[in-house]
Amino acid sequence: xxxxxLKRFLxxxxxxxxxxLVTFLLIRVIPGDVVELRYxxxxxxxxxxxxxxxxxxxxxxxPVWKQFVTWMGxxxxxxxxxxxxxxxxxxxxxxxxxxxxxQLAIMATAVAVLLAIPLGVLAALKQDTWVDYSVRVFSIxxxxxxxxxxxxxxxLLLLVVFKWLPPMVYTPFWTxxxxxxxxxxxxxxxxxxxxxxxxTRMTRSAMLEVLREDYIRTARAKxxxxxxxxxxxxxxxxxxxxxxxxxxxxxxLIGGLVVTEQVFNLNGIGLLFVQAVAQRDYTLLQxxxxxxAGAFIVVNFMMDIAYAxxxxxxxxx
Amino acid sequence: xxxxxxxxxxxxxxVPAAGGGWTQAVREFCRxxxxxxxxxxxxxxxxxxAVAAPLLAPYDPVVNDFASMLAAPSxxxxxxxxxxxxxxxxxxxxxxxxxxxxxxxxxVLGATLGAVLGVASAYFGGRVDLYLQRVMDVFLSFPxxxxxxxxxxxxxxxxxxxxxxxxxxxxxxxxxxxRSSALAIREMPYVxxxxxxxxxxGRIILRHMLPNVMASYLIMLxxxxxxxxxxxxxxxFLGLGVQEPIAAWGLMLRGAxxxxxxxxxWMAVFPGLAISLSVFAFNLFGDSLRDALDPRLKTQ
Numbered sequence: 222x223x224x225x226x227l228k229r230f231l232x233x234x235x236x237x238x239x240x241x242l243v244t245f246l247l248i249r250v251i252p253g254d255v256v257e258l259r260y261x262x263x264x265x266x267x268x269x270x271x272x273x274x275x276x277x278x279x280x281x282x283x284p285v286w287k288q289f290v291t292w293m294g295x296x297x298x299x300x301x302x303x304x305x306x307x308x309x310x311x312x313x314x315x316x317x318x319x320x321x322x323x324q325l326a327i328m329a330t331a332v333a334v335l336l337a338i339p340l341g342v343l344a345a346l347k348q349d350t351w352v353d354y355s356v357r358v359f360s361i362x363x364x365x366x367x368x369x370x371x372x373x374x375x376x377l378l379l380l381v382v383f384k385w386l387p388p389m390v391y392t393p394f395w396t397x398x399x400x401x402x403x404x405x406x407x408x409x410x411x412x413x414x415x416x417x418x419x420x421t422r423m424t425r426s427a428m429l430e431v432l433r434e435d436y437i438r439t440a441r442a443k444x445x446x447x448x449x450x451x452x453x454x455x456x457x458x459x460x461x462x463x464x465x466x467x468x469x470x471x472x473x474l475i476g477g478l479v480v481t482e483q484v485f486n487l488n489g490i491g492l493l494f495v496q497a498v499a500q501r502d503y504t505l506l507q508x509x510x511x512x513x514a515g516a517f518i519v520v521n522f523m524m525d526i527a528y529a530x531x532x533x534x535x536x537x538x
Numbered sequence: 539x540x541x542x543x544x545x546x547x548x549x550x551x552x553v554p555a556a557g558g559g560w561t562q563a564v565r566e567f568c569r570x571x572x573x574x575x576x577x578x579x580x581x582x583x584x585x586x587x588a589v590a591a592p593l594l595a596p597y598d599p600v601v602n603d604f605a606s607m608l609a610a611p612s613x614x615x616x617x618x619x620x621x622x623x624x625x626x627x628x629x630x631x632x633x634x635x636x637x638x639x640x641x642x643x644x645x646v647l648g649a650t651l652g653a654v655l656g657v658a659s660a661y662f663g664g665r666v667d668l669y670l671q672r673v674m675d676v677f678l679s680f681p682x683x684x685x686x687x688x689x690x691x692x693x694x695x696x697x698x699x700x701x702x703x704x705x706x707x708x709x710x711x712x713x714x715x716x717r718s719s720a721l722a723i724r725e726m727p728y729v730x731x732x733x734x735x736x737x738x739x740g741r742i743i744l745r746h747m748l749p750n751v752m753a754s755y756l757i758m759l760x761x762x763x764x765x766x767x768x769x770x771x772x773x774x775f776l777g778l779g780v781q782e783p784i785a786a787w788g789l790m791l792r793g794a795x796x797x798x799x800x801x802x803x804w805m806a807v808f809p810g811l812a813i814s815l816s817v818f819a820f821n822l823f824g825d826s827l828r829d830a831l832d833p834r835l836k837t838q
Contacts (some may be wrong), residue, residue, distance in 0.1 A: 239676035251691045354573060361825060365818035367768055369775055370791060370810030377806065422825075477681035480772045484796070494684065495776065499690050514679040517819050 225529055233522050237515065241296065245289050248503055254281060255305045255501045279305050281503075292507065301508040306500045309509045315493070319475075319512070321391060322482075322489035323345040325405055325412070326474035332413025333420055334467060336360075337458040340417075341424020343455065343464070348429060356421065364418035372484040379407075389486050408485045412478060416470050423466045427459035434458075461531060465524050472520040476513030567623025567830060580819035591799040597625035599632040600783040608802045618804035621794035626804060630812050632785035637816060640697065640770040640780075640793050642703035645762035651705075652712025653755050657747045659713065660720035661729075661739070671717075674710040682707050686769055700779055704769050712758045719754040723747055753831040760824025764817040771813050787813045 256275040276282045280291065289364045295302055301311040337360075344356040379385055387407050392400040431437065432455055440450045479491035490509060497505040568575035587594060596616075597603075603623035611618045617626040659670040677685070689703035724747070725730065732742045748755075771788030773779030780786035790809035799806045 235672055236675045236679060239672065240679050243676055247688055247692070249690070270541075357573065357825070358822075361821045362814070362818055364762060365768075365821050366814040367771055367775075367788075367810065367817075369772065370806075370813065372809065373791070373796060373799055373806050377803060380800055381803075473681045477683055479683050479687065480775060483776065495687065495778075498687060510680070510684065513681060513684060517679045 226526060229522060229525050229529075233518055236518055240509075240514045240518070241293065241511060242289070244507055245292065246285075247499075248501075248506050248510075251498070251501060253501055255279070255503065256281065257481070258501055259306070281382075285381075292504075294510065301511075302504045304502055304505045304526045305507065306497075306502040311505055314505060315490070315508065315512070318391065318489050318493050321487060322392060322475050322478065322491065323480065324401075325408060325487070325489065326471055328405055328409035329412040329416060329474055330467060330471045332409050332418040336414065336417035337420035338424055338456075338463070341421045342428055342451065344421070344425045345428035345432065346451075353425075356425075360418040360421040363414045365414065367480070368408075368415045369480040369484040369486070370479075371414070372408060372481060375407050375411055376484075391488060404485075405487075408478075408481050408487065412474065412481055416474070419470065420463055420466050423463045424459065426478070427462045427502065428455060429460045431455045461528065464527070468520050468524050469517070472517040473513075475516050567826070571826035571830060573617075574823050574830070577819045577822030577824075577826065580815065581823060584634055584638065584816055584819070587631055588638050591631050591635055595625075595628035596629045597628040599624060599628045599785040607797065608805075610802070611804055617808050618802065619803050620790070620802075621798065626790070626808055629785040629790055630787070630808060633787045633809070633812065635814070636697070636780055636784060636786040637767050637770065637813070640701055640704065641763050641767040641820075643701040644766040644770075646758055646767075647701070648705040648708030649712045649755060649759040649762055652709040652714075652758070653716045653748060653751065654743070655709065656713035656716030657720040657743050657751060660717045660724050661743055661747060663724070663743065674713055677710040678714065678794065680707065682765070682769060683772060686773060687776075687778060690773060695773075695779055696782060697780065697784075700770060700773065703773075704766050708762050708766070712755075712762070715758055716751050716754050719751045720747055723750045726750075741765065757824065757828045757831060760820060760827055764820040764824065767813065767817050767820070 254276075256272050256279075259275075273282065280288060283291070294300070303310050304314050307314065317376065340356045340360065344353045347353050376386070379387065386403045388400055391404065394401045437450060437454055440454050445454075476490050476494065478489060479495060481487075482489045482491045483495075490513070494506070494509050496502075497509060561658040601624065603619070604624065606615070606619050607623045608621060609615055609623070615625050615627065617630065619625055620629070655670065655674075659667045664712055685707040686703045689706055690700065693699035694701055729742060733747050737746075770779055771786070771791070773790030774786045775792050777792060780789050784787065787809040791806060795802075795805040795809070
């Protein structure tokens with residue numbers, strides 16, 4: 222087990238380094254830089270000297286490899302530097318937005334799981350009947366609707382039917398839980414429904430596979446109640462692949478809700494990302510992408526460990 | 539829309555020059571997988587609409603008509619008009635061209651390049667495989683939309699660039715899946731035979747291995763089609779995709795459609811329905827295709 226753990230951990234490091242390198246190079250290929258953009262308002266009136274001085278101040282005059290080494294040095298100490306646009310420490314810029322995106326990701330994942338597991342089990346039990354087909358159509362429909370459009374329609378419905386608009390200003394959960402939930406439940410529903418589709422499908426096929434196992438037949442043969450067979454024997458064994466899908470989706474949700482945040486006027490990580498691209502705020506972009514991709518890599522790693530822990534066959538491979 | 543009996547669909551998606559085997563396969567698919575056949579039917583209708591757009595659209599999709607701004611649906615404008623007085627129905631019809639062009643372009647290119655990489659990775663094995671896998675891992679760590687956004691910022695937002703930006707994040711996803719099917723094929727005797735006959739690597743990969751991962755390839759391709767259309771509409775919605783005045787569904791949902799959603803809901807509702815319906819059709823078809831092609835998921 223320890224050997225497997227170590228091997229998986231060491232495999233994670235080159236990926237993280239690769240992500241850092243790709244991120245760093247990719248954003249520098251975007252035409253224009255932060256200094257040019259900041260002074261673009263008074264184009265022509267700015268001397269080349271001033272631009273050069275500004276670039277030197279934030280270190281953009283250094284050769285690219287040197288900038289990379291400096292940045293990596295900071296990253297290793299979890300120091301992401303300051304924003305090139307605002308000058309504030311990156312962590313200050315990200316903190317509140319991360320809290321928002323993180324909470325939304327948790328809520329959306331909860332919605333997805335609450336939909337996916339009952340529906341998936343139901344579809345598996347009634348395989349190839351109209352129940353199975355309805356579940357499939359329902360979940361594929363979710364996968365097909367852009368969540369930003371679902372958001373628009375939701376808001377519109379609330380407005381027309383209940384003459385009520387969800388609060389449009391973000392309140393942290395600890396300040397006022399009701400206010401906070403009244404705002405975030407709608408994007409969570411829109412996104413959760415969409416992301417439930419893959420988990421539903423996974424639950425269905427995992428259940429189908431498990432229900433054909435010998436130990437289920439044994440349980441049935443010894444006269445165990447259907448409910449107990451399902452909860453104790455089948456579901457428990459079918460959950461592993463479902464858990465993986467859900468965990469990976471969760472990791473992507475933290476940074477991947479760019480469009481939904483736009484519709485619901487949420488100042489989260491996704492919106493910050495779009496803004497950082499527009500401003501060519503390299504340091505902020507680097508930190509954001511590292512955060513999002515890093516979350517994915519770490520969750521992936523943890524899932525592998527959980528797998529090995531729960532299923533002894535894997536670690537001896 | 540989707541209520542035709544399955545047999546009609548069979549006639550629709552028949553390939554004209556196909557032999558008896560094909561017809562049989564299509565019929566079989568429709569009988570066994572009615573949902574997939576419905577999806578295929580909608581796709582065919584969409585293709586027809588896109589091709590015949592100039593004949594079907596009642597108005598020019600890019601001409602402003604300030605006399606009838608934000609008009610509600612009526613006999614003259616079935617689905618109403620937008621903030622520039624442009625006919626929503628006509629823009630929807632022309633928008634299908636954008637969606638299908640970007641959708642097919644990005645997913646065919648992405649799935650194919652991924653397949654070639656995946657098969658090559660499995661075929662060569664060893665170091666090549668290891669390094670390629672690590673590079674893929676890196677690209678798989680970025681959410682699709684984040685990578686596409688960065689690429690659009692680099693490339694600029696013309697339609698070919700949009701296709702490129704959506705295609706690139708798909709390559710590693712396709713390569714990952716295709717590689718795992720190709721690993722099994724590499725051990726097949728006919729690959730050994732081809733090598734013994736002295737064929738080059740390129741020929742073995744393209745002629746002998748690639749055709750045998752067709753099932754995984756088709757599954758990836760159909761899954762990508764829906765995703766590509768969604769991604770294009772998301773990027774356009776953010777203002778980073780297709781630019782005005784080109785008709786595109788995501789773009790139609792941007793700006794005025796949200797601002798005036800209460801007063802002029804037709805602007806916000808119909809383009810979203812068009813996106814959802816087309817992605818739904820591709821997903822439904824792809825899902826059934828996966829069931830049909832993946833022997834592990836077959837009913838007992």
